Amino acid sequence: METKKRCAWCEKDDLYRDYHDNEWGNPVYDDATLFEFLLLETFQAGLSWYTILAKRQHFAKAFDRFDYQKIARYDEAKIQELMQDAGIIRNQLKIRGTVSNAKAFMEVQKEFGSFSKYIWGFVDGKPIVNHHQSMGTVPATTPLSDAISKDLKKRGFKFVGSTVVYAHMQATGMVDDHMADCWKRN
Numbered sequence: 050m051e052t053k054k055r056c057a058w059c060e061k062d063d064l065y066r067d068y069h070d071n072e073w074g075n076p077v078y079d080d081a082t083l084f085e086f087l088l089l090e091t092f093q094a095g096l097s098w099y100t101i102l103a104k105r106q107h108f109a110k111a112f113d114r115f116d117y118q119k120i121a122r123y124d125e126a127k128i129q130e131l132m133q134d135a136g137i138i139r140n141q142l143k144i145r146g147t148v149s150n151a152k153a154f155m156e157v158q159k160e161f162g163s164f165s166k167y168i169w170g171f172v173d174g175k176p177i178v179n180h181h182q183s184m185g186t187v188p189a190t191t192p193l194s195d196a197i198s199k200d201l202k203k204r205g206f207k208f209v210g211s212t213v214v215y216a217h218m219q220a221t222g223m224v225d226d227h228m229a230d231c232w233k234r235n
Contacts, residue, residue, distance in 0.1 A: 053070075053232040054230050054231060054232055055069055055070070055231055055232065055233075056069060056184070056226075056227055056228045056231050056233075057184050057228070058184060059073075061099065064099070064102050064103065065099065065102070068102055069233070070233070072220070073219065073220055074219060074220075074222050074225050074226065074227055074233060075222045076176055076221070076222035076223070077165075077220075077221040077222055078165045078169065079165065080117075080154075080158065080163050080164045080165055081115065081116075081117075082221075083164055083165060083168065083221060084115055084117045084151070084154055084164065085109075085115040086217055086220045086221050087150060087154070087209075087217060088108070088112060088115055088120075088147055088150070089101050089105065089108065090213050090216050090217045090220065091143055091146055091147055091150065091207070091208040091209070091213065092108070092137070092138045092140070092143050092147075093213070093216065094143070094208050094210070094212075094213050096138065098216070100138075101138075104136060104137060104138070107134075107136030107137060108136075108137050110136070111131060111134050111136060111137050112131075112137075112147070117150075117151040117154050117155065118151070118155070120147060120148060120151035121148065121151035121152045121154075121155060123148045123151075128141070128144055128145060128148070131144050132144065142207075142208075143208060145207075146207030146208045149205060149206070149207050150206050150207060150208075150209075152205070153201075153204050153205040153206045154206075156204065156205070157204060168197070168221075168223070169223065171193060171196070171197050171223070172193075172223050172224075176222050176223055176224060176225050177193075177223065177224045177225065178224075178225045179224065179225060179226050180229050181226060181228055181229060182228070182229055183228070184228070187226050188215070189211075189212050189215060190211035190212055190214075190215050191211075191215060191224075193218075194211045194212075194214040194215035194218060195211045197211075197214045197218075198210055198211040198213070198214045201214065
């Protein structure tokens with residue numbers, strides 16, 4: 050049986066391998082999925098991505114299947130309910146930031162027609178393809194993630210530092226950081 054060569058970071062277990070093989074780095078142009086990743090990346094700040102992936106299904110349940118229109122209307126009672134939910138990361142600032150982000154997300158949609166048009170506009174609608182030979186050469190931030198972070202913050206987004214933005218870019222395929230010898234590199 051042939052073993053696929055993958056990026057080294059995903060060889061921890063099946064959860065990581067499945068995410069790597071089926072999602073990470075695939076271009077995402079759908080607003081609902083872009084918001085899902087934005088929400089997950091917000092909660093990942095300061096934690097491991099593995100922790101977030103392991104809780105992803107519960108996040109989906111707790112946050113109304115990542116429906117940003119519903120999340121934008123969360124009131125104090127819903128925020129306090131989420132603070133009691135052990136299935137998610139119970140960080141009040143991140144929960145409140147998610148509500149703010151849902152509102153800001155919809156404002157971007159009004160201005161640009163979709164969040165996808167806005168975010169993908171930073172890369173002219175096409176992924177940036179890098180050619181890393183080792184994980185050590187993959188940056189945590191870039192001048193582009195710095196610029197996107199700054200613009201998102203100006204628009205009222207929370208927990209969107211450059212590292213979070215670069216991780217979002219990788220997750221949604223705006224940047225392809227699969228290793229040069231990874232099978233995902235066609």
